[in-house]
Amino acid sequence: MGLEIKRLDEKLSVTGQISVDDLTNIAESGFKSIICNRPDFEGGENQPTSEQLEQQARALGMEFAYLPVRLGSIPAERGEAFHKLLTELPGPVLAFCGSGKRATALHTMSKSDDEAARMHQSTVDACNWGNAFDVVVVGGGSAGIGVTASLLRRRPALRIAIIEPNDKHYYQPAWTLVGGGAYDVNQTVRRMADVIPEHAEWIHAEASGFDPANNLVKLVDGRKIGYRQLVVCPGIRLAWEKIAGVEETLGENGVTSNYRYDLAPYTWSLVQKLKQGKALFTQPPMPIKCAGAPQKAMYLSCDHWLTNGCLSDIEVEFHTAGAVLFGVADFVPSLMDYVDRYHAKLSFNSNLVRVDGRNRIACFESKDADGNVRTEEKQFDILHVTPPQVAPDFLRDSPLADASGFCKVNEKTLQHPDYHNVFALGDACASPNAKTAAAIRKQIVVVAENLLASKEDEELPLVYDGYGACPLTVEKGKVVLAEFGFGGRLMPTFPLKPAVPRKLYWFFKTTVFPWLYWHGMLKGREWLASPRKKH
Incomplete structure (x- = not known):
């Protein structure tokens, strides 16, 4: 058949990756069932999907089961599932993965006489990495x-x-x-x-x-x-654990963050629903990825509230652990124009340290010029959290x-x-x-x-x-494209005044x-x- 098939016992044999065309010879060789242990797309576009293989296998009168196992550590439940398939499927059975090693390891786990031994995690080397x-x-x-x-x-x-x-x-x-x-x-x-x-x-x-x-x-x-x-x-790494209580309330009680895929839509949902109340936006100590993102969340939210005529009924505060609004001074005047437009209150050297989601209270620590630490609690209707990062x-x-x-x-x-x-x-x-x-x-x-x-x-x-860029979304439809290098040196790509908000950007x-x-x-x-x- 062109495949190297290894017989492990009277019911099970294993092999490496098979193609749709291989299935005819496999059926003619007497196999009644196929188990696919290789995840779809692991080998790129040239690898047939389990759905394509299953369709052809069933057309040839064989049973087909898809039990994908990723490279590396094999969880015990995969061994249990493989054991169950071998019990239920008609034999002889051919199991395959990229090289046959995962299928072989699953067989070892499923054949253990000691149930406790079967529950251990088995590790498979996916390919020969002896050579670097x-x-x-x-x-x-x-x-x-x-x-x-x-x-x-x-x-x-x-x-x-x-x-x-x-x-x-x-x-x-x-x-x-x-x-x-x-x-x-x-x-x-x-x-x-x-x-x-x-x-x-x-x-x-x-x-x-x-x-x-x-x-x-x-x-x-x-x-x-x-x-x-x-x-x-x-x-x-997003170090949520550095803010006490926040992980338990993310995604509910008005606590959200654009720094997570599953929470960004929740931000927009909260913004749309808020007609009056208090909205807090936070920025932790550096370093963080996209240092402009915390204030961009504030600008876009405020622009929505302004457009819909309810901004005057909403208190907006931006709490940053830093001492300035933005690290490159040339862009601060333009940003301050929008802070004033949105009537947002800026609190510098103010770091979010604890969240009580149920009671909607955020606790901040701030330092004065002498280094004295003061703790302040704030009620909120929306709290957009930028997590500390390490x-x-x-x-x-x-x-x-x-x-x-x-x-x-x-x-x-x-x-x-x-x-x-x-x-x-x-x-x-x-x-x-x-x-x-x-x-x-x-x-x-x-x-x-x-x-x-x-x-x-x-x-x-x-x-x-040191080039970096931060497209600051100051309103829906306009961006300040901040481009700069080491030491805050301006490095604009286009021959336009860098700090001007533009529809083009x-x-x-x-x-x-x-x-x-x-x-x-x-x-x-x-x-x-x-x-x-x-x-």
């Missing part, structure tokens, strides 16, 4: 997918693995728009399998640490993945981290100063730039070019200038930027992303 990958990328977000695509465009023969545990990939910059009623949340998400570059290996597992001395990434399931070069970009634990506790917990880099080359085969970009990078998707767009090119130069022991050719924010993200940045196309070369 050319590049391992930790993180399948904007930075991880983008830099992988750019590397493969330059060197298609590179063997690259992306370590990413999530099934979904999100375009997070649009969640502010979702919370303002200007974007469909369903347009911000795609399956991870659809954005992983075609020639990259997706290791569908969670990283647990780094061993840079031995060029290894550790996984939660106990495996270790070898690399010749490493790209660290697992993003930033480096992922497995990065913070590793040899790659600096004192902040983020991946240490030379801020110009994005190379690790202690381990020269390690690079970092995105929100997990310790470079002092703004943590935005626009910054990642520029960093991708720097890392791709410098990593390949390092591979050849050549001088690193590119320098990152709203069009960019709602239409152009999302299209460029899905079809450009994640595909390795580097439009308007060229950094400067070293002198």
